[in-house]
Every structure is written in C-alpha cells, then in structure tokens.
Amino acid sequence: NAGVTQTPKFRILKIGQSMTLQCTQDMNHNYMYWYRQDPGMGLKLIYYSVGAGITDKGEVPNGYNVSRSTTEDFPLRLELAAPSQTSVYFCASSRGQAPTSPLHFGNGTRLTVT
Template identity: 90%
Template sequence: NAGVTQTPKFRILKIGQSMTLQCAQDMNHNYMYWYRQDPGMGLKLIYYSVGAGITDKGEVPNGYNVSRSTTEDFPLRLELAAPSQTSVYFCASSYQNRGPHEQYFGPGTRLTVT
C-alpha cells in the first residue's frame, strides 16, 4: 500500500492563479481531510469528507474548494491564490466504523504564493 499520496510536493503560485492539490489513498478509507499547517501553528482543518459525494467545511474553508467523486481521491482546489494561502497542506484519511481511529497523513505539499 502506498498509503496517502499527495502531489505536487512543492509549488510556487502567483497571486490570482489557481491550482489543484491532489490527494489519493489506497486504504479504502471512507473519511478524508485537508489541513493546512503554518509555522508555529497547529494543523487547521480546511475541508473533510465522510464518503464519496459528501464534503463539508472545516475551520478555515475560505478560498478553497473540494470534491470527492471516488473513495480514493480528494482534490483541494485553490481559486485566486492569495499570499495568506502560503502554507504546508496535508491530506489525511481515516477508516471509520465503531470507535475512534487514527488519521493517516500524506507527505504534504508546500505552497508559496507570491
């Protein structure tokens, strides 16, 4: 199993450009999450999904969009990039049945908006 994969690893965007951060998992997990991590700050939840076709906003959703057309993929779309979106983005997944389960994280995408 590759686990959770993210592409690209690094990206530099100009203000106003758009891009999609890719996330895929091969563990058949139903729950998936997008976080951003800024220096000295904790992980902040952007969006999450409990299954294909179902997404919902997290703590900091403004400026982002997601879709979940398959169990495996959960892309994050940035429209009109702003310097405030410079951050490291992590995708995570989790299998949910009864009881709590850990989250599995991808390696992250480091995004700089200039």
C-alpha cells in the same frame, strides 16, 4: 500499499492563479481530510469528507473548494491564490466508523504564493 499520496510536493504560485492539490489513498478509507499548517499554528482543518459525494467545511474553508467523486481521491482546489494561502498542506485519511480510528497523513505539499 502506498498509503496517502499527495502531489505536487512543492509549488510556487503567483497571486490570482489557481491550482489543484491532489490527494489519493489506497487503503479504502471512508474519511478524508485537508489540513493546512502554518508555523506555530498547528494543523487547521480546511475541508473533510466522510464518504464519496459528501464533503463538509472545517475551520478555515474560505478560498478553497473540494470534491469527492470516488473513495480514493479528494482533490483540494485553490481559486485566485493569495499570499495568505502560503502554507504546508496535508491530506489525511482514516477508516472512520465508531470507535474512532487513526489519521494517516500524506507527506504534504509546500505551497508558496507570491
């Protein structure tokens, strides 16, 4: 199993450009998450999904969009990139269901907007 795979690993965007961060998992997990990590600020939840076709906002959703058309994939779309979106982005998945289950993280995408 590859686990959670994120692409690309690094990306530099110019202000106003758009891009999609890819995330795919091969563990048949129901729940998927997008977090961003800024220095000293911990992990902030952007969006999450509890199953295909279902998405919901997290703590910091503005400037981002997501879709979940399959169980495996959960892409994150940045429209009109801004310098404030410079961050490391982590995708995670979990089996979900009660009792709660651990998050499995991808290796992250380091994004710089200049």
